[in-house]
Amino acid sequence: MALREAASSGSSLLWPRLVLFGDSITQFSFQPGGWGAALADRLVRKCDVLNRGFSEENVKQHVPLDEFGANLESMVRYLQSVGVPAERVVLITPPPLWEAAWERECLAKGCRLNRRNTVVGEYASACVRVAQDCGADVLDLWALMQKDGQDFSAYLSDGLHLSPKGNAFVFSHLWPLLERKVAPLPWLLPYWQDVAEAKPELSLLGAGEH
Template identity: 55%
Template structure:
């Protein structure tokens, strides 16, 4: 038994702020992606509430490096910008934001995660009246504006193109054709149930081709030889 080869699960890593951290909650977009990839791939939540791209750039080498299982990573989502665009202590200047995204991509490439495995997710729009209520309830003034979030979204889109990464532009998609995007937001910033479904649907369309060839790991139970389960369960796939 001691000579058995350890099964290395492929990984999709979700790297982002609170919108990523909360994605494993009930009906969350990360949970839906994980459900689709059960028995094929681990979906790893590396979301950090309140973080911006500057802090993300600093911590990434502690999360994915040459000593970790970076060789098993099939995709990484990079989802920052909502906090960068805030006008409070979380703020990162617009000119610095794309440089941080580029640095994240360079680090990933340096440990074997190439740009074609990276999906940038641009921040969603802000429904200011809803978010202002949230701010007031916490004793502060409105600290995010939709137009500013749009500037960071545009910078994210441009940076993805420069880096050779894919882009999921939520700010644009959620406002397409002048639709009421408030249905996608629970509090004006974070995602509602419909917002999570929206992100999961669009992200899966981008992930599906990357994971299409991943095998079902370990045999389906009906395919196990009940008389000699070792022959089914302990052989290399």
């Protein structure tokens, strides 16, 4: 995800944007109780939270580990090239895989278990390395959800995607990383009691606008 400041232009009011990039876990984050929806609610009147997560975008649903790391780094470097510094970027690793539940999903679709939690861990480690190399923050869900050997099954709805409890877990750990990044953002548009009735445009667009 990346936070981009708004540019000022004449009397237009342009909102800063927090953009969420990812796959189905990101796409589903705007469902009721999702971590993306919680971010949008927390940041209302400060910035727009845009969901750009796309489910099943890869045809083969597999990217080799080296290619995954290279792709991720190229995305962060591209954001830097268009004015989004690394300190405004947060990378999020995949959560761990609950193999027993995901195997049941696979069997129901007529196929064998097609993922392993240890392999997911390799991709999570690659994500952490990219963040460190690029100077970005990282939320290592794979490690956090398994910390001290805890049972993480309740965080997943089908073994792969987040449950309501998993969404709450993500938000509770992601918000502290974001809070300091968005803290300088002002409250956009004044409270209704603070609007000058005679010339509301002065309150809404600023005294310096004409």
